[in-house]
Amino acid sequence: MIPFPPPDPRPFGPVLAELRSARGWSQQRVAAALCAASGVPTLTRNEISRWERQRRLPGDFWLGWLAVVLGVPGELLAGAAARSRRLGVVPAAIDRSGSRIRTALLTLAHRWSANPAGVRPGSPLADLARPRPPAGPGSRPPRTGGPPSGRAAPAASGGRWPDPAGLAELRRWDDLLGGADLAGHGARRLRRAARAYRAAGPADRRRLLPALAEAAQLAGWLAADAGQVTGGLHGYRLALRAAVAAGDRAFAGHVLGAASHLLAGVGDPAGALALARSGYAGSRAVASPGLRALLLHRVAFAAALAGRSRAARQALAAAAGCGGPEPGREPPWLYWLDEAELAALTGRTLVALGRPGPAVPLLAPAARAPGRPRRAALYGGWLARGHLQLGEVEPACAVAGAALLDAVRSGSPRAVGQLTEVRRRLAGQHDEPAVRRYADLLAAARPYLPVGAAAGAGAPGPGRPRRAGRTPRRPGGTAGRTGTG
Numbered sequence: 001m002i003p004f005p006p007p008d009p010r011p012f013g014p015v016l017a018e019l020r021s022a023r024g025w026s027q028q029r030v031a032a033a034l035c036a037a038s039g040v041p042t043l044t045r046n047e048i049s050r051w052e053r054q055r056r057l058p059g060d061f062w063l064g065w066l067a068v069v070l071g072v073p074g075e076l077l078a079g080a081a082a083r084s085r086r087l088g089v090v091p092a093a094i095d096r097s098g099s100r101i102r103t104a105l106l107t108l109a110h111r112w113s114a115n116p117a118g119v120r121p122g123s124p125l126a127d128l129a130r131p132r133p134p135a136g137p138g139s140r141p142p143r144t145g146g147p148p149s150g151r152a153a154p155a156a157s158g159g160r161w162p163d164p165a166g167l168a169e170l171r172r173w174d175d176l177l178g179g180a181d182l183a184g185h186g187a188r189r190l191r192r193a194a195r196a197y198r199a200a201g202p203a204d205r206r207r208l209l210p211a212l213a214e215a216a217q218l219a220g221w222l223a224a225d226a227g228q229v230t231g232g233l234h235g236y237r238l239a240l241r242a243a244v245a246a247g248d249r250a251f252a253g254h255v256l257g258a259a260s261h262l263l264a265g266v267g268d269p270a271g272a273l274a275l276a277r278s279g280y281a282g283s284r285a286v287a288s289p290g291l292r293a294l295l296l297h298r299v300a301f302a303a304a305l306a307g308r309s310r311a312a313r314q315a316l317a318a319a320a321g322c323g324g325p326e327p328g329r330e331p332p333w334l335y336w337l338d339e340a341e342l343a344a345l346t347g348r349t350l351v352a353l354g355r356p357g358p359a360v361p362l363l364a365p366a367a368r369a370p371g372r373p374r375r376a377a378l379y380g381g382w383l384a385r386g387h388l389q390l391g392e393v394e395p396a397c398a399v400a401g402a403a404l405l406d407a408v409r410s411g412s413p414r415a416v417g418q419l420t421e422v423r424r425r426l427a428g429q430h431d432e433p434a435v436r437r438y439a440d441l442l443a444a445a446r447p448y449l450p451v452g453a454a455a456g457a458g459a460p461g462p463g464r465p466r467r468a469g470r471t472p473r474r475p476g477g478t479a480g481r482t483g484t485g
Contacts, residue, residue: 010110011084013054013103015077019070020052027052033069034062053099055090057081086270093266098230102263102271105237108244109256109275113282116249121241124212125194167214171333174218178374178411179225180450186222190215190235209246213239214333217255224262227413227450232262250291250331253283257298264298265417269305276302290325290337297345304352312353316346340365348382356386367399374410377403381418388425396422397434401441408448416449 020030027048035041038061050056058066063081067074090099112119170189173182193215197208220235236259243252256279264272276298284292300315324339347362363386366379380403387396400422407415423442429435 010080010107011054011103012057012077012080013052013084014107015080016048016066017052019072020048023070030069034065037069038062038065053090053096054084054103055099057084086274090271091267093229094233094268095230098233101230101233101237102268105233105240105259106271106274108237108240109278109282112240112244112252113278116244116252116282117247119244121244124209124238124242124245125197164211167211167218168332170218171335174222174225175336175372178413178415178450179222179227180411180413183219183222183226183228183231186215186219186235187231190219190238206246209242210248210251213242213246213248213251213255216242217251217258217333220255220262221258224258224265225412225414229262229266233259236262249283249286250288251333253279253287253295254291254331254333255279256282257295260298260302264302264305265414269302269307272302273299273306273308273311288326288329288331288334289322290330290334293319293322293324293342294334294337294345296322297342297349300349301345301352304349309353312349316349319346344379347386348379351382351386351389354389356389360386360390367403373406374412374415377406377410377412377415378418380406381415381422384422385418385425388422393426393429393432394434397426397432397438401438404438404441404445407450408445411450413450 020027025033027045030048031043031045034043043062047056051058058081060078063077064074067077070077090102094102108119108121112121166189170182170185173185193208193212197205197212200208216235216239218235220232220239223235224232236255239255240252240259243249243255256275260272260276260279262272263269263275276295280292280295280299283295287295296315296319300312300319303309303312303315319342324342325334325337330337343362344366347359347366350356350359350362360383363379363383367376367383369375369379380399384396384400384403387393387399400419403415404419407419426435426438430439
């Protein structure tokens with residue numbers, strides 16, 4: 001078992017916002033006070049807003065004057081700023097609302113993992129004052145009048161909620177369809193859960209918390225798979241609050257692992273590593289073997305993306321020491337995790353570490369997963385990157401071509417992410433016949449790629465984003481698994 005130190009206290013943004021609110025000051029007043037005290041007249045409230053959202057962090061000059069203006073020890077602000085620098089700045093793929101949710105999620109994760117039994121998250125439904133999760137850029141509007149792809153819609157709860165059978169059915173749907181088709185269903189089920197929770201009496205609310213947490217986690221997962229980054233973060237934050245309020249440490253760790261996966265996919269490895277470590281630290285004492293292994297893989301992957309190769313290798317070794325999922329000991333929401341999935345997760349991290357030799361044989365079976373196009377597309381992209389690292393351009397193009405077709409079938413914008421990176425790495429090699437064939441296939445597939453693929457990948461996808469409602473029908477196929485990747 002790999003030891004992790006207790007997470008640090010809160011980052012800079014929440015500390016500054018709390019100090020300002022405690023004095024009843026607006027951001028404009030803080031800016032004016034700083035200008036008057038420092039003699040620098042150019043600071044505006046917009047900069048204070050950026051500091052609180054952690055889009056930027058103040059340097060030593062402004063940290064010193066903030067301490068003077070707010071009447072607090074300089075060490076308090078300097079320590080919070082240092083912690084925020086370790087978490088990294090908010091990536092461009094996360095909008096202003098998502099930036100606030102990211103900070104709040106990291107803050108609660110830190111507090112909970114340091115003291116899992118002693119954190120009170122407040123009202124779990126504070127995030128549902130307005131319907132959530134919202135549609136993100138490139139998202140598909142919710143379908144009306146019938147289920148996606150002609151399949152039977154999830155059964156209604158029959159009036160009384162919670163509806164565990166309905167949640168399980170929606171999870172199984174995620175085995176067959178992508179987030180572009182299912183995000184609206186997940187959001188509606190979450191709203192139904194929220195209404196039931198609000199209507200319940202105090203004695204019943206505790207009983208409803210676990211189901212509310214599951215509904216929020218699934219809504220966050222589906223939103224993230226549809227490329228709705230802010231919607232995914234909203235769902236995960238609500239799921240964490242509900243799980244913490246319910247005292248379900250295992251599920252809270254699972255939520256943070258899923259949120260780490262989202263941040264890793266949008267270019268935020270520092271935030272992803274912080275969430276993965278918090279999830280493991282807070283739940284390892286009660287987690288099943290499979291969950292411990294999964295969370296350690298989340299740590300390893302985020303560390304590899306952050307350039308922390310030693311930490312990634314340590315986490316991979318610790319994950320291998322956990323063994324595989326044990327029948328009868330794993331929670332029902334982890335049904336998708338098996339030895340093949342863990343092997344593919346190892347291969348993906350090895351590619352991120354620049355070790356393609358041992359990675360390729362681990363990824364190849366997952367990239368050929370019959371009947372699971374999203375899984376094949378996700379791991380196929382990493383397998384193609386592994387071949388490119390080995391200098392094997394023709395196999396890389398063949399794998400990337402197959403993964404591209406699987407991405408079309410899957411309906412998952414997230415599945416396009418690694419293919420974006422493959423396309424970038426193939427740039428400048430147009431003299432290669434295999435590269436030209438892949439470029440032709442890419443041009444032919446472009447109109448059929450899932451709407452929101454660029455948002456889901458955190459970078460421009462292969463082809464221009466299209467307006468919602470103009471998506472050609474995907475030619476056949478089904479999608480991957482609830483937890484793939």
